[in-house]
Amino acid sequence: MSSVSTNLNFFEAKKGIFSWIFSVDHKRIALLYLYSLITFFLVGVTLGLLMRYELLNPGKDLVEAKTYNQIFTLHGVIMIFLFIIPSIPAVFGNFFLPIMLGTDDVSFPRLNLLSWWVYVVGALMALSTLVFGDGPADTGWTFYAPYSVKTGTNVTMSVLAAFVLGFSSILTGLNFIVTIHRLRAPGMTFLKMPLFAWSLYATSWIQLLATPIVGITLLMIAAERLLGVGLFDPSIGGDPILYQHLFWIYSHPAVYIMALPAFGVISEMLPTFSQRTIFGYKAIAFSSLAIAFVGYFIWGHHMFTSGMSGTARFIFSILTFLVAIPTAIKVFNWVATLYKGSINVQPPLLYTLAFIFQFMIGGFTGLVLGALATDIHLHDTYFVVGHFHYVMFGGTGFAFFGALHYWYPKIWGRMYNIKVANVAFTIFFIGFNMLYFPMLIAGLMGMPRRYYDYLPEFHLPNMISTYGSWVLATGLIIMLSNLVAGFFGKKPKVGRNPWNGITLEWQTLSPPPVQNFDRMPVLPQNGPYDFDHKPVIEE
Amino acid sequence: MREQASTFAQGVDFSLYVIAGISVFFLVGITVVMLFFVFRYNKKRNPVATNIEGSHKMEVLWTAIPTLLVMVMFYYGWMGYKPLRNVPAGALEVTAYGQMWKFTFEYPDGRITDSLVVPLGKPVKVNLVSRDVLHSFFIPSFRMKEDMVPGKNNFLWFETTQKGRFDVLCAEYCGQLHSYMLSSVTVLDQHDYEKWLTSSASVADEHPGLSLLKQNACLTCHSQDGSKIIGPSFKGIFGKTETVVTDDAEREIVIDEAYISRSIRQPNADVVKGYMKGLMVSYETVLSEEQIGHITDYIKTLK
Ligand code: HEM
Ligand SMILES: [Cu+2]
Ligand SMILES: [Cu+2]
Numbered sequence: 001m002s003s004v005s006t007n008l009n010f011f012e013a014k015k016g017i018f019s020w021i022f023s024v025d026h027k028r029i030a031l032l033y034l035y036s037l038i039t040f041f042l043v044g045v046t047l048g049l050l051m052r053y054e055l056l057n058p059g060k061d062l063v064e065a066k067t068y069n070q071i072f073t074l075h076g077v078i079m080i081f082l083f084i085i086p087s088i089p090a091v092f093g094n095f096f097l098p099i100m101l102g103t104d105d106v107s108f109p110r111l112n113l114l115s116w117w118v119y120v121v122g123a124l125m126a127l128s129t130l131v132f133g134d135g136p137a138d139t140g141w142t143f144y145a146p147y148s149v150k151t152g153t154n155v156t157m158s159v160l161a162a163f164v165l166g167f168s169s170i171l172t173g174l175n176f177i178v179t180i181h182r183l184r185a186p187g188m189t190f191l192k193m194p195l196f197a198w199s200l201y202a203t204s205w206i207q208l209l210a211t212p213i214v215g216i217t218l219l220m221i222a223a224e225r226l227l228g229v230g231l232f233d234p235s236i237g238g239d240p241i242l243y244q245h246l247f248w249i250y251s252h253p254a255v256y257i258m259a260l261p262a263f264g265v266i267s268e269m270l271p272t273f274s275q276r277t278i279f280g281y282k283a284i285a286f287s288s289l290a291i292a293f294v295g296y297f298i299w300g301h302h303m304f305t306s307g308m309s310g311t312a313r314f315i316f317s318i319l320t321f322l323v324a325i326p327t328a329i330k331v332f333n334w335v336a337t338l339y340k341g342s343i344n345v346q347p348p349l350l351y352t353l354a355f356i357f358q359f360m361i362g363g364f365t366g367l368v369l370g371a372l373a374t375d376i377h378l379h380d381t382y383f384v385v386g387h388f389h390y391v392m393f394g395g396t397g398f399a400f401f402g403a404l405h406y407w408y409p410k411i412w413g414r415m416y417n418i419k420v421a422n423v424a425f426t427i428f429f430i431g432f433n434m435l436y437f438p439m440l441i442a443g444l445m446g447m448p449r450r451y452y453d454y455l456p457e458f459h460l461p462n463m464i465s466t467y468g469s470w471v472l473a474t475g476l477i478i479m480l481s482n483l484v485a486g487f488f489g490k491k492p493k494v495g496r497n498p499w500n501g502i503t504l505e506w507q508t509l510s511p512p513p514v515q516n517f518d519r520m521p522v523l524p525q526n527g528p529y530d531f532d533h534k535p536v537i538e539e
Numbered sequence: 540m541r542e543q544a545s546t547f548a549q550g551v552d553f554s555l556y557v558i559a560g561i562s563v564f565f566l567v568g569i570t571v572v573m574l575f576f577v578f579r580y581n582k583k584r585n586p587v588a589t590n591i592e593g594s595h596k597m598e599v600l601w602t603a604i605p606t607l608l609v610m611v612m613f614y615y616g617w618m619g620y621k622p623l624r625n626v627p628a629g630a631l632e633v634t635a636y637g638q639m640w641k642f643t644f645e646y647p648d649g650r651i652t653d654s655l656v657v658p659l660g661k662p663v664k665v666n667l668v669s670r671d672v673l674h675s676f677f678i679p680s681f682r683m684k685e686d687m688v689p690g691k692n693n694f695l696w697f698e699t700t701q702k703g704r705f706d707v708l709c710a711e712y713c714g715q716l717h718s719y720m721l722s723s724v725t726v727l728d729q730h731d732y733e734k735w736l737t738s739s740a741s742v743a744d745e746h747p748g749l750s751l752l753k754q755n756a757c758l759t760c761h762s763q764d765g766s767k768i769i770g771p772s773f774k775g776i777f778g779k780t781e782t783v784v785t786d787d788a789e790r791e792i793v794i795d796e797a798y799i800s801r802s803i804r805q806p807n808a809d810v811v812k813g814y815m816k817g818l819m820v821s822y823e824t825v826l827s828e829e830q831i832g833h834i835t836d837y838i839k840t841l842k
Contacts, residue, residue, distance in 0.1 A: 065715050065716060065718070066715050069712075069714075069715065069717075134815070138714070138715070139712075140712050144673055144711075144712070146671075146672050146673070146689060147672040147673065147712070147713060147714055150671075150672065150818060151714065151815075151818070152815035152816060152818070233689075234689045234690030234691075235689070235690075235820070239690070240673060240688055240689065240690070240691075241688060241691065274580070274588060275582070275588045276588035276589065276590050276591070277590045277591070277592055279591060279592075279593050279594075280592075280593040280594075280597075280598055281592070281593065282593070283593065283598050305675060305684050305685050305686050305710075306686045306688060306693075307685065307686060307688055307691055307693035310621075310624050313620070314617065317613060317616060317617065318613050321609040321610065321612060321613045322609070324605065324609050325602060325605050325606050325609065328601065328605040329598070329601060329602055329605070331569065332569075332597070332601040333593070333598075335569060335572060335573050335576070336591075336593075336597065338573060338576035338577060338580060339576055339580065339591065340580055340585070340588060340589040340591060341576070341580050341585070341588045342580065342582045342585050342586055342587060342588040343576070343577055343580050343581050343582055343585070344582050345577065345581065349577075353573060353574075353577065356569075356570075356573060357566075357570055357573075360565070360566050360569065360570075361566065364558075364559075364562035364563075364565070364566060365562075367558055367562065367609065367612055368555065368558050368559065368562075370613075370616070371554055371558055371612055371613065371615065371616025371617075371619075371620075372616045372617055372619070372620035373550050373551045373554040373555075373615070373616045373617075373618070373619025373620040373682075374551055374554055374555050374558065374616060374619070375616075376551065376620060376623065376682065376683050376684060376685075377551050377555075377679070377682040377683065377684070379675075379684060379710070380675060380677075380684070380710040380711055380712075381710065444540055445540065445541060445679065446541060446677070446679025446680075446706070446708065448675075448677065448708050448709065448710040448717075448718075449710075449712075450712040450717060450718075451717070451718040452717070452718045453718045453719065454718065455706065455721075530590075531588065531590055532590050
């Protein structure tokens with residue numbers, strides 16, 4: 001640990017914009033990520049609301065078909081590459097991984113800063129498509145060839161942006177792997193690490209190993225567009241199915257880049273708000289690794305209707321079902337953690353419960369899509385749109401906001417208004433389900449996705465969904481204003497441990513000092529969630 | 540859900556009910572247990588928590604049960620799907636072409652239509668061909684779809700179980716007017732189907748050039764009334780002077796027979812200023828000299 005003896009918190013230590021954007025302090029970098037991520041999230045939400053408005057009634061409501069197609073593409077690109085993939089690791093991983101391991105920073109602080117800068121450059125590249133040439137890409141975030149090779153919109157810039165963003169993700173992954181291997185506090189063996197660290201460990205390996213594949217694939221699209229190299233477009237000798245394979249070899253594991261960190265924060269919040277140890281620590285830790293591993297071999301379930309051989313469909317389907325098992329194990333262990341706890345119902349716990357419920361819906365609808373017969377009907381319909389929003393937004397998104405409410409007092413040293421947070425949560429939760437459940441129905445009825453206009457028989461679910469989007473937006477506005485108000489407001493300072501948590505971040509000051517700890521952190525005797533031997537912490 | 544109008548639909552719906560049934564059971568069960576715990580072990584009712592590290596018995600149990608259940612789900616999914624790959628001998632073969640943003644169908648006797656007509660209860664195999672980008676041939680009432688991939692020959696087959704008219708939609712995003720790429724399957728009984736087969740259709744009194752424009756999906760992008768869709772309208776273009784972009788340079792040309800023929804064969808050689816390159820495919824191998832002549836004649840009539 002560093003020898004600096006001042007206890008100035010990391011906000012006060014230095015002032016000025018440059019002390020932030022060139023900071024190598026993992027906590028400041030985490031907040032840089034947080035502010036940029038939330039900004040892009042709000043842009044993405046606005047685009048989502050525009051889409052929902054357009055789909056309120058059949059026929060044109062707001063924009064032209066081409067604009068609509070550009071909107072859903074930009075929405076997808078922003079939400080995937082700028083929001084959900086970095087989300088939990090880049091913000092809460094950066095902030096809390098070193099503290100939870102009892103160390104003063106990640107292994108490569110400068111690389112960490114670089115990854116934020118790379119992220120910013122990638123984000124600006126993605127947004128630059130708005131202002132030049134023929135506008136943002138209109139291909140869908142998947143950039144499927146050969147349309148992505150033929151269209152006149154700015155596909156090249158969009159895929160280059162995604163390529164650059166990939167580096168940011170790789171650097172974060174690399175940094176975390178090394179940090180976890182090298183910088184754990186003395187006495188903290190792998191099996192005494194908090195589960196959040198375990199989940200980041202599994203995630204980081206996927207980031208490191210899978211992201212280069214999509215990087216190359218996207219470069220291939222750029223090469224095909226700029227140089228006319230026949231890779232994916234059959235009219236110049238390419239193979240569009242090859243593109244799909246390469247794309248999903250990354251993008252399926254990427255689903256676990258989004259999901260595993262969420263599993264991690266859920267596994268932190270449950271013990272804290274139940275005031276007891278997690279049920280099945282090892283089962284949860286190892287199932288993350290199992291998911292990361294099996295997740296590499298199931299990409300083909302995105303291609304069940306592309307004309308793959310029957311054998312390939314059989315294998316990809318059965319492997320897809322296998323990945324459900326470690327996920328189910330986690331859910332059972334989480335619920336069992338509530339058993340005989342002493343449960344303190346606070347906003348982060350509400351997000352946790354909503355996460356479990358919505359993630360289950362995401363998972364079960366995933367089983368429907370993983371089965372061959374049903375996927376032949378539901379592939380590329382609104383059922384899929386509903387499914388992945390349940391996973392990414394109802395799951396990871398809710399975990400992200402739960403984590404924000406959980407660690408908020410630690411990061412800023414103040415508490416938000418809890419009553420308002422509960423109200424906001426309730427509206428957000430209702431709005432979410434009103435927005436996405438009808439999409440599952442529209443999909444079962446046969447409404448294809450990426451649809452600017454639809455047949456009259458799909459009207460009802462679309463209408464409800466659009467109303468739901470307004471409810472959700474209301475909840476979101478209340479939630480965010482409440483958080484912002486808490487941080488400017490006169491709320492009293494909180495102490496070190498407002499939730500009575502047990503992991504190491506709760507032993508230090510709120511906000512933490514620059515070097516993270518003002519005194520040596522003490523590990524609980526038997527593992528990270530040993531509430532029976534919780535070290536006594538004085539203010 | 541829509542009506543089940545093919546034999547395949549039953550297998551799909553059955554596997555859906557199996558999976559959804561198990562899922563709803565667990566979703567509701569787990570949620571209720573979770574909420575019960577939150578209520579029962581609330582800190583007011585249970586001020587002191589009991590630390591339970593875990594239980595091997597439970598872990599084995601909740602690994603084994605999901606494993607069993609997902610294998611059951613997989614099995615029904617597979618069984619429901621299997622028939623789709625085994626086309627019965629003697630099926631009627633139709634080729635469906637997908638093209639931005641229109642389906643066309645070609646029958647064994649050479650007849651070309653923009654919607655599919657099939658006999659009730661007879662197996663029909665549909666060969667799926669794309670002329671440009673990815674499309675997907677989707678019939679919700681039959682619970683089936685398969686992608687149309689350029690350069691690859693996919694297929695699906697079905698046997699209908701009721702008469703009627705069913706929607707066909709394009710399920711794979713294919714550009715601007717993807718959501719308007721619609722068609723239908725009409726199921727007739729054998730008698731009506733044969734009548735339809737032998738009728739010489741209404742094509743006869745149409746200008747042959749117009750029929751060709753319809754069959755080849757030209758009209759999804761080029762209007763006949765002067766409005767701009769994706770490409771320039773055909774109205775009044777013959778003889779007109781137009782600015783085109785050739786190899787990045789602009790030049791003026793007069794639209795004549797040679798220009799129209801060249802635009803059909805090498806659509807990206809000269810692109811009218813203000814329109815996007817690369818969206819139209821070459822019809823070099825699709826349309827003959829004579830057919831292009833018919834089209835040109837028809838365009839001349841659009842004043
Ligand atoms: C207010 C919130 C949101 C609304 C109203 C919304 C709405 C929509 C709608 C209507 C579509 C369907 C586009 C179509 O198929 O035509 C869509 C697509 C998508 N959404 Fe969202 N969404 C929201 C939040 C999110 C979040 C939080 C994520 C990710 C974490 C996300 C990721 C995506 C992705 C990846 C697509 C697919 C884009 C594509 O098809 O290329 N969305 N969204
Ligand atoms: Cu996947
Ligand atoms: Cu299409």
